[in-house]
Amino acid sequence: MEAQSQSNPVNTKFEQALEALEQAKPYAKSMYQTELFQQAIELANTDEGIRQLFSYAPRFEEAGVFKGGPWEQAEKLQPPFVGGSLKLKSVNSVVELLSELRMLAIAKGTYAHESVTAGEARTFLNEVLALNLDILFPAETEESRINDGEHIQRAERLFRFLGEQLSFQAIAKQIVMEIDRLTVQRPIMVNRIVKMITMAKQMMDANIDEQAKAALQRYAEAIETPTPLTKQASRLRDYNLALKDASEEALQAEAEAFAQSMEETGLVSPFHAVFIRHVNRQQPELLPATLRLSETGQAMLNEQSELVHDLIQIAVHPHTAQSIYGLSKTLDRGLLSREPVIPSLRRLLELDIHPEVKKLLLTPENKKEGLTANAILVSGTISVLGQPLGVGQGMNPTCQSARAISLWAQHGPGQLMEFIARAARDNDIDMIFEGEPIHSSNLEGGVAEEIHQELDPVSKVLVPHLDKIYNEMMKRTQLRGEDGHKWVNPEFYGEWIPRGFANIIDPITTAVTDYSGFVRLFYATHHPEYNEGHELIYPNPVGIYITNVHGDLLGLHAVSIQRIAKDESGDYRIYFYNPNNDSGQNWGQGIEPSVKDHGEQEGEASLPFDQFVARMYAFHYNPYEQGDTFMVEEEIVERIEELAKESWGKQYTWL
Amino acid sequence: MERVQNNNKVTALLGWSLPAIEAIDKLDRPFVVVGPPEFESFAKENEISFVGWQFQRLNETSVELYEQLKALGVELAVPLYEETVEWAGALNARFRDDPRVFNRSLLLRDKGLMKRKAQMAGMRVGVFEEAYNKEDIHRFLKRVNEALIKVDGDPADPIHVKPLNKAGAVGHRVIHNAADISDIPEEDFPCLMESHLDGQEFSCEAFIHNGKVKFLNITEYIKLGHSNFVPASSALQEWRPRIKKEIEKLIASFEVEYGVIHPEFFISPDGTLNFGEVAARIPGGHIFDLIERAYGFSAYQAQILCSDPDTTEEELDAFFPKDTEPPKGYAGSLMVYPRVRVIERLDVPEELKSHPYFDKHDMFIPATSKVAERVGFGNHYGTIFFFGDDSEEMRRLLTEYEKHDFYL
Structure with missing residues (x-):
């Protein structure tokens, strides 16, 4: 054969x-x-x-x-x-x-x-x-x-x-819109944006729309050569040499141009790092302009000039240039006046970092640049402190952990930095759950099978631990016949989370139960017109359904409500932090979270109050700060229920 | 080949099968397809002569079909699927004006009758009985094990049940205990029960013309319903003379004159040849495709040619390879069933795809990721085809990859 x-x-x-x-x-x-x-x-x-x-x-x-x-x-x-x-x-x-x-x-x-x-x-x-x-x-x-x-x-x-x-010309406009949408949220990780800009640059030679071209030009300069002198220098080294000979006025102009570009785009050029290091050493009086500090920021700088000097010296390098934006915002937030923050930051500068953690931080790229693990960790910490809503989960299903880091960066910087130090030095974090300590180093496996490393340095260090601890806490509540988040969230996130908790899914039958009651309770605890005027003080971690453009259920997601306020036209909106850093997705049924033009602050997304409620399945509330549920109009409840039933609700039994 | 005399005679293919349509088209024979009405628009679009028909049990409307086909010039019906066998019998009985053609076809459609007939012809069969309800099965299982002198605590010997009139593996269940019996759906009754026969199972595809075997293939089963290859390995081919004798016995007693038969046999460890069952349609397990790959002729065309009494000896001699002509190689197929409830992704190992025996596979992630519940030996989701010149390597591949999870 x-x-x-x-x-x-x-x-x-x-x-x-x-x-x-x-x-x-x-x-x-x-x-x-x-x-x-x-x-x-x-x-x-x-x-x-x-x-x-x-x-x-x-x-x-x-x-x-x-x-x-x-x-x-x-x-x-x-x-x-x-x-x-x-x-x-x-x-x-x-x-x-x-x-x-x-x-x-x-x-x-x-x-x-x-x-x-x-x-x-x-x-x-x-x-x-x-x-x-x-x-x-x-x-x-x-x-x-x-x-x-x-x-x-x-x-x-x-x-x-x-x-x-x-040729990209026909899509150039669309791409500009996309970059606008992403940058306006001021994420810490800008790799994807930089990649888009780099790709889109190929289109600028083509015969594209002038406005789109100008916008792309501006973005391209922001990540490369945003100032007069940088345009002449092709390499970082040449630029540094040029700075030594530059006049006072030229340096002033450089500072202004860097700051302007950074403020407009949230993107920082590697040349900016060269410049700020030069200024830090030679002309610290140019720092406020280079960072475009507010009055608070300036005051902070004056008060902690030595610390800031050290932070820049150790952490700000061309490769970590993006942290300049974080530094500017950290100073503006006045964080350096907080008692635990200063020593905590100092501790990180010299922390003895665990070999395993070093491996995570020192990517081949970072090593090539000759960076130390401490430099990366400190630059990352500055970013998180300055841009708490810029923390992202990356490609990981770890929205819970990202949300925790963001919350602590806003309201518990001392605790955050304690966790960072513990994780970086000991490769372990411990939390107390219902009186029992849980050590991450004793745990196997979290929600994520594997942590995808496209993350900011703080998340790289913390998320593997937080994810395991969170998972363990959830395991311990498994048999209680109620959603475990009720107990886990207040202990995992900390005392900022109120103990009241509502979830529409009955864990035994997995059916949607008492939906109208859920909607009423949320209005009565969160809507300023129904809740006796209690303001939201700390972010509220809520569970939402992510749906695609057709309203079909994609999965569960965790976001935090940051604020509830009237928008420019006087309607109440929910302003929220979405750890996926890409809030402007279309959720179907005309529900499209906006990221600008409706009063959003940096990193916030927003939706009209009722539309947000129609995607929510769980929230925390303070039972002492509640209005009357019966005051919520039937018609509002019905409208929301309809939106829910015709989208994610199709996947559930309704009781 | 001379086929002038067939030019005006129209052949009816009973059942919708694209490979069969392509085969008869390539033979340049006029044909009409008799199939489920849902194929009508496709047939029309592609200018395929078509008669829509539902093949439920025979009824008084069979005359209607005969009249319709007669009007189209049809003089021959070829059954492609199990449920069309007695329709072909009924139609050919009229075309050939021989009522017994129909009665013979019924023998092939009732597993109880078939078994009896084989037994009467002196063929070895297992112990069998018809069951009309679950009580019958309980009793049969008990009696068979009593006969095997099992005492309490001995593991019971299993029995097999199959609906009387379904194609080979459809609804075939192995019964070990009472729980298995309660799983049998009501629509599977009446069914045939048989004692379990250990041994090597294989099937034959015998192309018969004028009562004589014109070509005989032996298909070696690696795992029933999962994997087989063509032709059988030399160890099994040693049995060929005896197998051929058995098949001739079968042909004589069942009075098969034209077409293809697909009997299944076991060789038990003591060296006896046991008859399993026989069908007269396209076999499952992609066996026709394997035959084409191994011998180089289209088994679909062979079935059509052999079904036609007017095909000449010369035509058939020219069509089939000579006995002295060795096959081109071994052709095997592995049928793949998902072992997960929801299919997330496919895993077809590089090692498999780069193996010189690997021909092709047809697995995709299905549009509905939820896997349909499998009944009996139910339908497979994909098939992997192999071709090579060593039967042992073929056996190894089929055995090894049967264990692999392709659907994850």
Whole structure:
């Protein structure tokens, strides 16, 4: 017997599958599509494979690749559906990918289609890219984390290829909007924003909209050369040398320009770090301008000039430049007047960091820059103290831990820094739960199987511990027949959390119970018109359902209500902190959290009061600060219940 | 090949099967497909001559179908699926004006009748009985184990139950105890009960024309309902002369004249050949595809050619490979069932995909991630095809990857 060898490379296998499909009669195409899709999946695993697939694209339609499915007629395809199909795990995501390559072949003129012109194909693809910036610039949102997988990576690969092949001009405006939306929330981690700006820079040479070009220019300068002298220096070293010869006025102008760019964008250039280190050593009188400090900030600087000097010297480097923004805000917040903060910061400067923690902090990049673990840790701490709402969970399902760090940075900086020191030095944290100490180092496993390291330094150090402790506390409440958060939250977060707790899900039946009572209670405890005027003092950790643009349930999420206040048009809004740092997602039913223009402070998102309530499933309240539930209008309750039932509520039984 | 005389005669394919349609199309024979009405629009779109029909149990409307087909010039019906076998019998009885063609087809549709007939022909079968309710099964399980002289505390020997009229593995259950019996749904009755026979199981695909075996394939089962390969390894092929004798016995007693039969046998450890059951349709387990891969001819075409009394000896001799012509290699298939309730992702190991025997697989993450509950040996979700020249390596691959979780 002889068996032929099957060690062909993937593209020959694809070619064979395509030929078999081409030869099949129209009615038999479906029998041969399977193997073609399998081989397409194999090819789409690499950038080179996508390129090869594209070279076959002119043959797809005639061969019958799309026969018998929704992609059969190219002229009927609609850009808004593309993103959704690409995000499916099933074979449809592959067919969708092949369909985009067909469009690209039409756009590039390698395939002449009888009903779609090259121009139409280009417009189609531009719109697809613009509508799916999350695939073009992979995000760290709830949705992308929940649905992440091979198919998503494949889609991202496709989009990179489309991006290379098409001009970005048509989507430039959209990209500017996206960068605006992200920067306005002032996240600590700006990697994704920087990546977007770097990618978008390729578009500036193209013939794009002047306004979009100017905006992109401004962002590009913010992360690179925002000042007159930086524009002349190509390298950090040259710039530092140039500073030594610069005049007083030139330095003043540099300080102003850096501060201006930082204030406008929340982004800090590595040159800014070179500059502030120079000023710190030579002309400390320029520090207030370089940091653009408020009066409080200036007072703090005067009072703690030695500490600030040391912080800059040790922690602010080109690679940690982003912490300059945090330093400016820390000073403005007046935190350095708080008793525990000063010694706590000093302690971190010289802390003996545990080898395991050092490994986490000293990424290969950081090592290359010659940074110490202490420098990274202190710069991270400054960022968290200055931007408490800029703490993000990254790609991890650890919204609880991110929320805790944010809360402590706002109201318990002493405690936060105690935890940081404990974790960094001892690789352990302990908390007391119902009288019993829980040590993270004694625990195995948390909510997250593995901590994704795209995190700010403080989160890198704390989250592995916090996540395990939180998980352990929840385990200990498992059999109580009520949602464990009722007991866990006040102990995990601390005394800022009131003991009253409401959750709509009955843990035994997992059905929604007494929803109208829940809505009434929230109004009576939180809405200023129903709660006897009690103001929210500390952030309230609440549980919400994350839904997609169609209102379909994606998963559970933890956010904190920061404030409740009237917006510019006099309507009550809930201002909240979302640890995914990307609050401007569309939740369906017209519910779209806004991040600016409705009175939001840095890092806050907001929604009209009732819309927020319609996505909430749990909250804490102070039973002593409660109005009358019967005063809440029936009509309000009904409206909210309808929104709930027609979105996430479809996944639940209602009792 | 000469096929001029067939040019005007229309063949009816009973059941919707794209591979069968493609096969007859490539033979250049005029045909009509008789299938469930939901395929009508697809057939129309693709200019496939089509008669919509629901194959429930035979009833008085069978005449109607005959009239419709006759009007289309049909003179031959080929059954593709289990439930079309007696329809083909009824239609061919009329086309050939031989009422017994129909009665013969019924033998192949009732597992109780089939077993009796085989026993009467002197073939070895296990102990069997028909069951009409669960009480019958309790009694049978008890009596079989009594006969095996089991005392209290001995593990009971299992028995098998299968609905009388369903295709091979559909509804096949292994019964160990009373709990297994209570799981059997009412719609599976009446069913056939048989004692358990240990031993190597295999199937044959015999292409028969004019009562003679024109081609005989032996398919080796690695795990029933999960994996098999074609042709059987040399150890099993040693039995070929005896197997062929048994099949000739079967053909004679069942009076099979034309078409394909797919009997299953066991060789028990003491070296006896036991008859399991026989069907006269396309076998499961992708066996027809494996036959094509291993021998190079289309088994679908073979079935059609053998079903036609007018096909000549010369045509068939030219179609099938000679006995002296060795197969091109061993072709195997592994049917994959998810072992999870919700499918999150696929894991097809690189090692498998780069193995020289790996041909292809058709597994995707299904659109509905929730896995359908499996009844009996129910439907598989995907198949992996292998091809290579060493039957031991084939056996190793099929055994090893049967244990792998492809769906996670």
